[in-house]
Amino acid sequence: MARLLIVHHTVSPATRELLDAVLEGARDDDVEGVEVQVRAALAATPSDLLAADAVILGTPANIGYMSGALKHFFDTVYYPVQVDRKGMPFSLYVHGDNDTSGAVRSVESIAKGMGWERHRPPVTVTGRPDAEAREACWELGAVTALAALEHAGPE
Template sequence: MAAMPTLLIVHHTPSPTMQAMLEAVLVGARDDAIEGVDVVVRPALAATAVDVLAADGYVLGTPANIGYMSGALKHFFDQIYYPCLDATVGRPYALFVHGNNDTTGAVRAVESIATGLRWKRLRAPVTVIGTPDVKDREACWELGASTAASLML
């Protein structure tokens, strides 16, 4: 029997806002309508190349810090880039980003690294400025659900 596909969610959630966005992504990814997908969640500072290699798709979450992704997510990429470079080509990913003023630099930085890894972006990133409203939380839910559903056999 083939192993169940795995969605790896790597996040840095230092604020209540990022935590709320992560929780919405998780509820979407774990929706009852999505069957046969294992959802694994790792903080960016704890996620390893082994986690990435074992997964079939990825959701990444980061705050926008000083115009860039969080140092924690950058550390994650630094740890996994070369060990995973050839083995994860073409795998799908999605991104959610929170910023107080702007998310452009953080999105650009993550997309640049994901392009280097030759991962396939599934959909436009969910970006939130300020406090997430109902529509923002729904967008996070949809991000988690659609990414997990894309892995269903």
């Protein structure tokens, strides 16, 4: 069975809405053969990432950067998984009050350094999430779950 890891820092109602939509998409009945594992960024470990076939990252944009919790996740896993997870598909969603560009840039820079492959353009949401933002996150979850299945290959 393929495994999708969702690593998130969810501190506000807005980021919770986005995470819930990602989870609904990843766990949709049409997505079969994928186990979804959810970890808070401060609790995720190298072992979680080594067991994953794809990863979705979720963060608020804090002072023009990813959350400190997501940065801590990267600091924790960078060296232990760098070689073994080259080419792994990843996706990203970011919520900000007015700008998400710095957070996107920082996450994508680290992911590139780890050799990960961006599966989808990031979903960026400013202000209160609307139906369109939730739908984009649902789709991000579903298609990244399918990417995990593809990356895992035949059993």
